[in-house]
């Protein structure tokens with residue numbers, strides 16, 4: 001029986017597609033549903049993409065649509081140079097036949113938490129508006145959730161959308177700050193580790209050969225993502241962002257973590273920075289006072305994460 005009941009909150013997105021397929025295929029994961037958010041694309045496109053992936057994989061995973069805009073700041077332009085206008089590297093696939101649930105993402109999260117108290121891990125791999133909305137809907141939600149694992153933020157390394165900010169957090173810093181302040185155990189799988197894990201182009205060639213269902217789609221979409229990364233970072237591959245959050249859920253032993261109360265800067269030059277007070281020092285500024293400790297991954301066995309992804313993408317689920 002699967003050991004990890006998860007809800008995947010996502011903005012698909014090419015690396016989101018990698019994570020979604022991994023969650024469907026991994027024998028230790030029970031994927032209760034996908035909840036969508038704006039981020040890499042609009043929320044309507046994200047929902048359409050999530051439904052397309054469900055259909056492509058022949059899965060029955062429900063999809064609930066979430067927030068279309070950030071809580072407070074204006075909606076920014078979508079990063080079509082990273083994920084394509086359609087979120088899948090401009091493959092322009094036919095629209096899916098299935099539709100999303102009548103419930104919103106936040107309602108789905110709260111309902112599932114009530115049905116499975118203390119059992120669900122929310123894995124959030126996009127901006128955090130749905131989690132902030134779910135907290136608003138049910139302030140008791142943190143006590144009903146086992147863990148929150150996010151792909152987002154950066155503690156001691158460099159950002160990817162500013163020198164200090166990671167994309168998912170900068171997309172909705174006010175929501176992220178609310179999520180960091182909530183009393184649930186939260187783990188950030190951020191750029192401190194995801195920039196240490198590279199998925200090489202040759203990996204997607206192998207996946208295309210071994211996975212007849214979704215391998216060639218994954219290879220074509222990944223080509224766009226890898227071309228972006230090789231133009232800006234000089235690597236022949238892409239970083240393993242979203243899939244690494246799932247790797248943490250199943251294999252936390254692959255990661256080293258630090259912990260401390262964490263705030264998100266919501267304006268100014270540091271907007272989107274995730275700032276953890278991790279040395280227990282009583283600072284003069286008291287932003288971190290009265291906040292729960294959260295964790296962040298700082299070290300990783302990168303080969304272990306690559307292997308986790310490749311194994312899930314080529315296992316018997318796909319045959």
Ligand code: BDR
Pocket residue numbers: 013014015016040082125126151160166167168241242
């Ligand atoms: C994150 O931003 C998005 O572009 C990716 O899907 C990932 O969730 C990386 O910073």
Ligand code: CA
Pocket residue numbers: 010011012013015016039040125126242
């Ligand atoms: Ca994402």
